[in-house]
Amino acid sequence: MELNDVYEFANINPLCYLATVEKDQPRVRAFVMWYAGDKGFYFHTSSRKEVFKQIVSNPKVEVCFYATQSGAMMRAAGKAVVLDDLEMKKKLLEDLPYIKQMVRGPDDPDLIVFRVQDGDARFWTIGENRMESKAERIRF
Numbered sequence: 001m002e003l004n005d006v007y008e009f010a011n012i013n014p015l016c017y018l019a020t021v022e023k024d025q026p027r028v029r030a031f032v033m034w035y036a037g038d039k040g041f042y043f044h045t046s047s048r049k050e051v052f053k054q055i056v057s058n059p060k061v062e063v064c065f066y067a068t069q070s071g072a073m074m075r076a077a078g079k080a081v082v083l084d085d086l087e088m089k090k091k092l093l094e095d096l097p098y099i100k101q102m103v104r105g106p107d108d109p110d111l112i113v114f115r116v117q118d119g120d121a122r123f124w125t126i127g128e129n130r131m132e133s134k135a136e137r138i139r140f
Contacts, residue, residue, distance in 0.1 A: 013066060
């Protein structure tokens with residue numbers, strides 16, 4: 001497997017589960033990833049949400065992507081980095097116009113774009129059950 005396989009899997013299966021930590025308690029919620037590629041996995045959220053506070057407090061996260069038809073899964077662990085990039089926020093609103101209903105514009109401080117980066121991803125299928133420690137890790 002190569003890095004392109006990681007990004008392709010995520011882009012085909014953008015519904016995922018993002019895990020953060022709040023103090024010593026794991027927190028998991030469903031997310032729809034914006035896109036994968038160019039250094040990691042891109043997401044958006046609100047500065048008012050607990051998930052934003054959690055990634056600021058502890059940027060270590062893990063994302064799990066699941067392909068329902070094949071039963072394959074990919075887990076990507078890395079660091080969530082908030083991107084304060086007005087052009088990127090404009091592109092987000094262009095790509096996902098429904099978000100415009102939730103914010104005043106790309107410069108709204110409530111609109112947060114973040115990237116999961118500097119980590120590794122690994123694939124899993126039922127055929128590899130109980131062999132997690134042997135799964136190839138692909139750096140992103």
